[in-house]
Amino acid sequence: MRMKWCLSLLLAAVAGGAAWTHSEPSAAYVGWERCAPCHSDKAEGWQTTRHAEALESLKKTEQENLPGCVKCHVTGYEKDGGFIDYELTPEMAGVQCEACHGAGGGHVEDPMGVKPAGKVGEEACRQCHTEDQDPGFNYEEKTKGIHGAN
Template identity: 35%
Template sequence: MSVRLRSFCMALLAAALLSSPLPAFAQQNGQAPSAPANPAVYVGSKACQECHAKEYESYSKYSKKAHSSQSVKIMAKKLTPEELRGCFACHTTGYGQPGGFVSFEKTPELANAGCEVCHGPGSAHVASGGDPSLIKSKLAMSECERCHNAERVRNFNFKPMLFAGAH
């Protein structure tokens, strides 16, 4: 692996770990946010299928995200553990978060970049029977740019598409 690619992956991992913004009040007062009593955790894209059949079918059929773990598996033997963690940050669902991807063996349902990468952990939304206030429905480009950014385009010759075939 090239030094440039290795440096990029290291920077990506650091950015992913540091990209969770504090709420405005906490930022203004220098306080850390308090954790919700029962934070939502990741449940995997199949949990979305029953209520969002059309979107799930489109995601499964057309989105490269639905198969994103394959590229990680192909390269895994050539990567250091630190580089591999950088790949997991964008190519899996919820890596490093409560209920998120741990490994291909322990959490295979989260091995690809699924619905919850964009819409957030879905356990509360699913448990409520689909309360729309418990899942992120309005997305901003800045959220996409955590993984889909100019440096990735240069390093991987990646051409991002709006919605990337998700739905």
């Protein structure tokens, strides 16, 4: 009886570890507006790109609620802190910073201690610019102006 209790307490401690201590960086998505105060040039430039308007493209044809379309036109779809639907999470619409740089929760809490991926390789783009969706995708060409003019 006592052993069992100890074991469940131990399991609870392991599962709750991230919340109990501050040593584990958050892996949650937070949205581009949380990045903007410190990376205002990138945020301004990005807003001029088609990535920023990606969910608007689906709205035009009223397809913004089709999961099969939405997953590539938003940020962090079905992930912690990521896009759920237009009503609940409008701030995660479009292909934002974290779609390429990864979830930024930890970095926002501790910018110097937790660094996101500064180098974004072709495989990050290929999550969405798949062979089916975008057969002619050329990484070198398409990365120019990734943050607009910035």
